[in-house]
């Protein structure tokens with residue numbers, strides 16, 4: 348029997364006050380309608396690790412939708428319900444998003460069918476989760492408030508830095524958990540225990556039957572974490588890269604490319620314009636020999652608007668990056684790259700391991716550090732009549748400013764006038 352742990356003091360000390368109050372109040376409201384409520388999953392793990400986390404997952408023994416309706420009745424806000432899963436999301440008036448689910452047993456009639464839902468106990472709900480460190484709960488009902496529910500030794504695993512599945516068929520049942528394990532390993536610098544790592548290796552081939560969109564859901568999170576290189580190296584060591592992304596390039600090449608990406612990532616972190624989250628798709632591209640030739644493999648991973656945009660931008664930029672010459676000036680680069688995102692340019696250079704990477708970085712660094720001074724309004728103030736020529740004039744001014752970042756507005760206008768006189 349695991350040790351009983353009481354976490355009220357930890358919650359009081361480590362959680363933001365408003366979050367703590369909200370949990371207390373949800374527990375009380377549940378009790379009024381004879382339900383027990385538990386905080387579960389990532390927030391429990393992160394509380395014990397003293398990491399911040401704002402995703403509140405509550406499981407109730409009873410009906411999550413009924414509780415959500417009651418909370419809304421008393422405290423306002425909005426709810427969205429999913430009747431087939433007996434779950435609800437409550438948007439609290441202060442902006443918190445709280446997922447309320449019914450402790451449940453899912454079973455599948457056919458692989459493609461939606462889960463039918465039976466109400467069941469919290470222990471069974473926790474048993475369905477991926478790893479012991481994610482399978483803890485904290486009771487928030489008034490009677491037992493703060494009691495840690497830890498049926499699977501998650502607390503100990505958390506202290507030991509261990510990622511462990513709850514049962515041996517876990518990775519067979521859901522192979523995407525292998526990717527999740529790797530992600531948590533590199534995020535927390537944890538490690539799978541020997542048995543879990545063995546199970547991951549044995550079940551890795553099951554990743555081949557996972558749809559691209561489900562792969563994408565996990566890859567996107569893995570490659571948006573702090574250290575994509577560590578995740579890749581772990582994938583390689585477990586021998587799973589060939590089952591996902593069907594990589595045809597050597598691990599050394601992938602590593603070189605990811606390191607090149609890291610160079611760009613550092614640059615943008617330094618100027619406080621970090622990569623947007625769709626950058627994960629750029630990492631996926633590093634696994635392909637030639638993204639132009641193999642674009643049909645990659646396209647299936649790009650389903651959201653910004654992912655598709657990154658994908659097509661990179662395809663368009665690859666030939667441009669290939670043709671960069673050593674004598675290009677910053678404004679020559681701007682002519683090539685003005686309309687392209689930091690992400691797309693970084694991915695293209697890294698994929699090609701371009702010998703002009705330092706030049707491009709220098710350009711991107713300038714571009715990111717400058718705020719472009721001149722606007723159409725300034726030109727009008729100078730007596731110019733609005734016309735399609737404005738675009739070119741402002742572009743010239745931007746190039747000038749990239750070359751001479753200290754330029755004042757007046758100097759930029761003088762530059763435009765001198766360009767006009769030339770023509």
Ligand code: ATP
Nearest residue numbers: 387388389390402475476477478481482521523524
């Ligand atoms: P993050 O901090 O990255 O959001 P998280 O642990 O909150 O991590 P989510 O993917 O948001 O991760 O999932 C919430 C909870 O749902 C997890 O803590 C885990 O217990 C459970 N879960 C998510 N995906 C799976 C899965 N494939 N199999 C089993 N349980 C899962």
